[in-house]
Amino acid sequence: MAERLSPTSYVVLGTIALRGPSTSYDLKRAVGRSIGYFWHFPHAQLYSEPQRLVDLGLLEAETEEGGRRRRTFRLTDTGRDELRAWLAEPTPEHFQMRDIAELKLFFNEVGAPGDVERLAREQVAAHRERIAVYEDMQERYTSLDAVAKRMITLRLGLEMEHAALRFWSSLLDEVSG
Amino acid sequence: MAERLSPTSYVVLGTIALRGPSTSYDLKRAVGRSIGYFWHFPHAQLYSEPQRLVDLGLLEAETEEGGRRRRTFRLTDTGRDELRAWLAEPTPEHFQMRDIAELKLFFNEVGAPGDVERLAREQVAAHRERIAVYEDMQERYTSLDAVAKRMITLRLGLEMEHAALRFWSSLLDEVSG
DNA sequence: ATCCATACAGTCCAGATCGGACGGTATGCG
DNA sequence: CGCATACCGTCCGATCTGGACTGTATGGAT
Incomplete structure (x- = not known):
């Protein structure tokens, strides 16, 4: 299961962990103002990735009924565990630069x-x-x-x-x- | 035409310009020992990219007849011009890091x-x-x-x-x- | 009220990229 | 000669990418 997760996945999990339940758009703004400074993200992924994580049981989605059907994502316990496990494990890869x-x-x-x-x-x-x-x-x-x-x-x-x-x-x- | 070229394209053009005519495998090794230190490359691209550049007229391919059908790529004049133009033009993008x-x-x-x-x-x-x-x-x-x-x-x-x-x-x- | 401009929110998609599995070919060695 | 091991190249599904596009609210000018 852990094999399926990319850094992007952890950015989503981590951002939700720090900020609480969020919509994709919330993520987009949050990432833009923070991680975006040192890690480039195309916003499209912040719309598709949470769904993947829901399928994996790491997030829960709650669909809002109002005029706009937004989906708010929150961490499941499994999701939090997964994030913590990742934080605790050694970091094998070396940083990569593109200049x-x-x-x-x-x-x-x-x-x-x-x-x-x-x-x-x-x-x-x-x-x-x-x-x-x-x-x-x-x-x-x-x-x-x-x-x-x-x-x-x-x-x-x-x-x-x-x-x-x-x-x-x-x-x-x-x-x- | 210039719009179709990615940094990868220039790595191929540049490497061939520095080393002379090369096969894809030559490129793979050369890149591994040089640019690879600061710019990650999956080798598969060093097999597909040269062909693209041939189609664009920036490289010429010469198919070797022996037991192994290897293709040796060399710069065309257009290719060299394209590379020089790129070297001479301003560099808008900022470096990106993934850590x-x-x-x-x-x-x-x-x-x-x-x-x-x-x-x-x-x-x-x-x-x-x-x-x-x-x-x-x-x-x-x-x-x-x-x-x-x-x-x-x-x-x-x-x-x-x-x-x-x-x-x-x-x-x-x-x-x- | 109605209209337009603008910011906000989300979707979509055709390429580009990715890495790893795989298949063939040479080379060395017992 | 037969096997193991490097060498060389291809292929493919999965992701990633950026930008075009759609739609929705807001607010000001008319």
Whole structure:
């Protein structure tokens, strides 16, 4: 049974565990404002995945009768157990990165001479911008306690951004200096 | 035409540009030893993608007659132009990360009290190991000039690993200290 | 009241991707 | 010669993807 579950499944289970019963749209917004920062999600999956989890007995659905037939999903005990088991088990996979800029750098020999410098400039600017956004978020949120707890993951994102910035900056120095 | 190309397409084009004419299996090995470190590839795509690129006129295929019918792919001029154009154009997308450990950290409130500490320990160990592997690679390769050039991307990987290590270490300090 | 614009909520689908199972072919070794 | 083990390639169902599309509420201007 556990074999059938993907990270996506756990995102759904986990979000419902943190926020309580939710509709797909709730999930979409919640994910957008949180995990979405470090893990990309197409919203369509947040509509199909909960149904799968209902079939597996990890969620219960409650259909609302009003004008809009929405379905609210809540955790079953099995679902909560499954989530806890996942949290407790070792994490074998290593993180994966997909970085177009890094790909381009790898193939730079094939391109024109100035390309690396331009690429590096571009990346330095992009990372600086992201860092500013993150820091802004942190400032605005550190006061709210509940949210602050979850900000811990943002710190990792920030570390990553700084690492990338350092890399591209030093590359830029080497290339243009 | 350019719209039909995915990052995968450029990996194939780029690898052939760097290594010369290649079979799918050549690509598989080359990718495994290089880009594979920072960009995951299922091998099946390295068998289907080149054919697509032939259909688009970016590669030429040459079927070998011997016992095994292998197909060797080489760049066409159009293919080289397409690759160069891609290298020269701005890179809009931001890098994406998928990190199971980070997901678990995000949902940690739902789990047991000791989980974060265990997770952090685990990650510290894992990142240390990867760093060792990278550094070993660098040492072995810096002498070979052609390869050394391409090692530049490894430096980014290394920076990322260090960033992650710093993060999990400091988290571990906070949690267990 | 009626109309339009806009945000909100959900569905759908045709590709792209995925990984793993499988089947053939060479190579080495007892 | 026969077997095991790598090497090489194909195939397929299951997922994932993003974007187009439908419909529903809201609210302001007319």
